[in-house]
Amino acid sequence: MSKLLKGKPVADDILQRTKNLVASLSAVPQVALVRVGVDPAAKGYQRSAANVLQQAGLKTVPVVFDSQITFSEFESQVTQLNEDQQIDAILLLEPLPESLPLDAVQDLLDPCKDIDGVTRANLGSTLSPRSGDLVPLTAAAVLELLNFYEFNLLGVEVVLIGDSLTVGRPLANLLLAQNATLTVCDKYTKQLFEHTVQAQLVITAVGQPNLLTADMVNKDAVVVDVGTNYDEAGKLVGDVDFAQVSQKVQAITPVPGGVGAITTALLAYRAARIASQGK
Numbered sequence: 001m002s003k004l005l006k007g008k009p010v011a012d013d014i015l016q017r018t019k020n021l022v023a024s025l026s027a028v029p030q031v032a033l034v035r036v037g038v039d040p041a042a043k044g045y046q047r048s049a050a051n052v053l054q055q056a057g058l059k060t061v062p063v064v065f066d067s068q069i070t071f072s073e074f075e076s077q078v079t080q081l082n083e084d085q086q087i088d089a090i091l092l093l094e095p096l097p098e099s100l101p102l103d104a105v106q107d108l109l110d111p112c113k114d115i116d117g118v119t120r121a122n123l124g125s126t127l128s129p130r131s132g133d134l135v136p137l138t139a140a141a142v143l144e145l146l147n148f149y150e151f152n153l154l155g156v157e158v159v160l161i162g163d164s165l166t167v168g169r170p171l172a173n174l175l176l177a178q179n180a181t182l183t184v185c186d187k188y189t190k191q192l193f194e195h196t197v198q199a200q201l202v203i204t205a206v207g208q209p210n211l212l213t214a215d216m217v218n219k220d221a222v223v224v225d226v227g228t229n230y231d232e233a234g235k236l237v238g239d240v241d242f243a244q245v246s247q248k249v250q251a252i253t254p255v256p257g258g259v260g261a262i263t264t265a266l267l268a269y270r271a272a273r274i275a276s277q278g279k
């Protein structure tokens with residue numbers, strides 16, 4: 001059995017700092033959670049995010065739109081949230097419906113309220129990241145996890161599977177900034193196995209259960225599973241065949257209890273920080 005890289009101790013640390021920061025503020029920070037449609041991953045994150053924000057003493061404002069909403073209606077709703085003095089931060093939940101792709105709506109958000117770094121202004125900062133930037137939270141969560149477990153990325157052969165705007169691409173930039181030797185794969189990668197089998201660190205951010213199987217990794221590898229999927233029984237599972245892969249590799253993150261727990265803790269911390277800067 002490999003070492004379990006649990007997210008909870010990392011998240012607990014971040015949540016404690018969040019509670020201290022919230023206690024120092026004169027008003028309770030408010031976060032709008034904007035969801036379009038009924039995707040289970042977006043709903044799951046909305047639920048987890050609302051729980052953690054509440055635990056940390058912040059207020060959530062759920063905003064749900066029908067998947068048929070037009071671009072102009074969505075634009076006017078987001079503009080209202082941008083202008084609302086009560087709202088400190090806006091989280092736009094992915095995935096969005098096909099009619100409203102992220103690259104078409106990302107820049108509607110005020111970059112100062114863009115808590116998950118979906119605007120091109122904040123995404124751009126991942127190329128030259130500085131402390132306090134609004135870089136995408138999941139990418140930041142993976143770096144927090146590796147840092148907590150003292151995993152030094154310098155010169156490490158990393159294979160990252162998934163290159164989305166919300167996770168893969170910003171994470172690739174943050175890994176490069178730490179001098180990792182990086183290969184990024186997506187669904188057009190011809191022989192995924194040939195890349196993953198020789199990697200020292202494999203990170204999956206795809207959204208497909210059992211994408212990474214034990215034959216695809218070497219025994220010295222560290223595996224970080226970002227995926228959050230729901231199986232037929234409604235159980236939360238990652239992208240990795242955890243039962244088999246965890247018998248083989250050196251270290252692995254669980255799902256649940258891995259990266260996801262850190263993502264939501266960082267969300268709460270960042271909301272408090274944005275609010276503290278606005279006051």
Ligand SMILES: NC(=O)C1=CN([C@@H]2O[C@H](COP(=O)(O)OP(=O)(O)OC[C@H]3O[C@@H](n4cnc5c(N)ncnc54)[C@H](OP(=O)(O)O)[C@@H]3O)[C@@H](O)[C@H]2O)C=CC1
Pocket residue numbers: 041094138141161162163164165166167168185186187188189192205206207208225226227228229259260261263264
């Ligand atoms: N734990 C956490 O905190 C978070 C978890 N997630 C989860 O991470 C997963 C990914 O999210 P997100 O990036 O938004 O998803 P997207 O659907 O936007 O992107 C999926 C990525 O996976 C690639 N891909 C799809 N199929 C394959 C395949 N067979 N082989 C290799 N690559 C493939 C896609 O390639 P292509 O570009 O070619 O289409 C794309 O780059 C989801 O399960 C999501 O719920 C997301 C955010 C936070």
Ligand SMILES: Nc1nc(=O)c2c([nH]1)NC[C@@H]1CN(c3ccc(C(=O)N[C@@H](CCC(=O)O)C(=O)O)cc3)C=[N+]21
Pocket residue numbers: 041042044045048049091092093094095116137138166228236255256257258259260261263264
């Ligand atoms: N703009 C945007 N950014 C995201 O980061 C984003 C998104 N959209 N859409 C959906 C996915 C999914 N995602 C999760 C994050 C944490 C948990 C989480 O906290 N999971 C807990 C368990 C929760 C449970 O048991 O239900 C855990 O892994 O321990 C789950 C899912 C973020 N996503």
